[in-house]
Amino acid sequence: MDEGSRDTGWVDAAAGIPPRRAALVSRMSLASLEKTCAEIAHRRGVSITRDFINRDDPATCDAKVVAAVEAGLQRAQNSV
DSSP, X not given: OOHHHHHHOOOOSSTTSOHHHHHHHHHSXXXXXXXXXXXXXXXXXXXXXXXXXXXXXXXXXOHHHHHHHHHHHHHHHHTO
16 A cells, blocks of 8 residues: 555556546546646646556446445435
């Protein structure tokens, strides 16, 4: 675990992306991220290109996994 992860509790799954930046990006929608990148590029006088590296559809979880997550969420809601 890197030092930033210890500070934030965030475990960075993508090597090379600082945990705090990864946390920020994960909260942004794709449209919001594209708009923000365009604004920054304009301010800096640079252009941005992007390449999608993964266009796979989301994986479908096994029914047992879905049931376990739902049960856990239900227990969490009932404990509040």
